Every structure is written in structure tokens, then in C-alpha cells.
Amino acid sequence: MTRRLRPVGLDFIETAPLRLVFARKVTAPPEAVFRALAEDVAGWPEWFSAVTLARSTEDGAGRQIRLKGGTRFQETVIAAQPAEVYAYRVDETNAPGVRALVEEWRLTRDGTGTRVQWTWAADGTAAFRFAVKLGRPGLGRAFRDAVTKLERRLSSTHA
Template sequence: MTTEFLESAPVRVVAEERLTSGPDALFRELTDDASTWPSWFGAIRRASYTGPPPYGVGAGRAVKLVGGIRFVESVLVWEEPRRFVYRIEETNLLGAHAWLEEWLLTPDGDGTSVRFTMAIEGHAMIELPTHAARSLVERSCRTAMHKLDARAGRRAQVS
């Protein structure tokens, strides 16, 4: 599966928001330490890289969501500080055949426009509920983006 799947997937959830932090700070928050994700993304209970640093393309991550859903991911694109893409390699969520997620960070004045895309293909038992919950997932992602922005801002003040 290539990154073109982000545009062609049968199910796409896209959340966009303008944040006050710069792309460099946001990219660091997204990529430096996966274990921090639960502090800003409410649906995530635990996350970690599966191997030693340095992290980049090919790095693995293990993620556990609310409700016991688990993912093993691999990083496909690491274009600092603009683009972070990972593929779900394994999950205990039945019905998913292909799953890709992208964080796109674009400078916007003194801040950053952030677009998160979730692209999924699978059985109707995963596609239909995802379509139905699209607005909830988008809202959850936008809330997470603002918490990520706050973390990046606090970290910048300490530096």
C-alpha cells in the first residue's frame, strides 16, 4: 500500500485545524516520544515505539486505544517537519484490510495548519460504523490537535 491510498480509500476521515505552534515543535511532539500520545489524544491509552532510536521511516509503534483496540504500526513517511505517515500492520479490530494515517503540517503565518487523514478499507462491519462516527472522530482529532498544540507551546517555553 502506498500513500496514494490516503486519497483513494473507501473511508476517509479528515480533520483540519489551525494551531499556534510552528511545524517544527508540532512535529517533535508527534514523533519524538510515542509514549506521550495518551496525554494529548484521549482515545489512546498507551503508545510506544517498538525499537530503539533513532526513529524514522520503518520504525514500528504499538498503540492501545480505549476499549482494548490494539495496533502495530510502521512509519512510511517521516518528512520533518511537514509530514508523518504510518500504516496499521496488525490490529485486533476485525474487518480492517488496509489502514493508513497521515499528519500534514503546513506553515500558516506564525502558526501551522494541521490536517489529519485516516484512510481505511475493510468489511462493511468496519466501514459503516466509521462513516457513521465520522463527525465524532473528527471532533476527537481536533480536540487532540489543540492539546498537542498546548504541549508544544509549553515545551517551547521551557527551551
């Protein structure tokens, strides 16, 4: 069953009851990473293995995402600053227990590469918060694997 979540803004990244932050450096420049995140939404399943379908909606103002296991998200893009930040809010999902969810990808030039920081900010039931805390290592692994695959993908397209 799909449920509507609480609409929150970018400030939720700082105030969410549950925040997970992961970071990694890649050799690609911020502009290339941003294009992969924000402009090539359909390419996400090629580098983020948990994602089975990613589709841009509403002329880029929204996203439709499906994950392995059947979780679905309807999202609204709340920040898209080229080479700096890409963030989206989940508006509808079939995931149990979640009340609000924002993901932010912050890009910082680091020498010739980019520091990619992914913040996963959420609110939900006690059971949801407990499950997310238990799943933190898995989310961290998923992020590291995704960014590693993205880096390989970007280096092969610019080679």
C-alpha cells in the same frame, strides 16, 4: 484476536475507499508539532485522550498503540519528513472488519503557526465502513480535542 492487514503505501491516502480528513490550525511551528508526533511517541497519551499507550518500536520505524476500549495496533512508519508529514500503516490489529489502514499527519506552515491535517484512510468490510461513517463526528471531535491539547502542551513547553 490479532489480524494482519493488507500492506499498503502512502499512495493509499489518495485511493482508499474510505477517507476522513480533518484540519485545524495551531500556533506552534511545524517543527514542534512534528517532534511531538514523530519523536515523542510515548507522549501521545498526554494529548490524544483515546490513546492509552504509545511506544516507538524498531528504532522509530514502528509503533505500538493501544486505545481506550482495548483496540491495539502494530504500525509501520511509512513517511517521516520533518515539519511536513508523519504517516503510518497499521500492520496488525484486533479491530474487527478493517483490511487496510493508514493515517497521515500533514503539517503546513500557516503564518507563525501550523495547519495540521489528519487523514484517516481505510478499507474494510461493509459493516466496518458503515460504522466508521457513523463514527465520523466522534473522530472529528477526537482530532479537535487532541490538537487543542497538543497545542496547550507545546505552548507550555516553549513558554
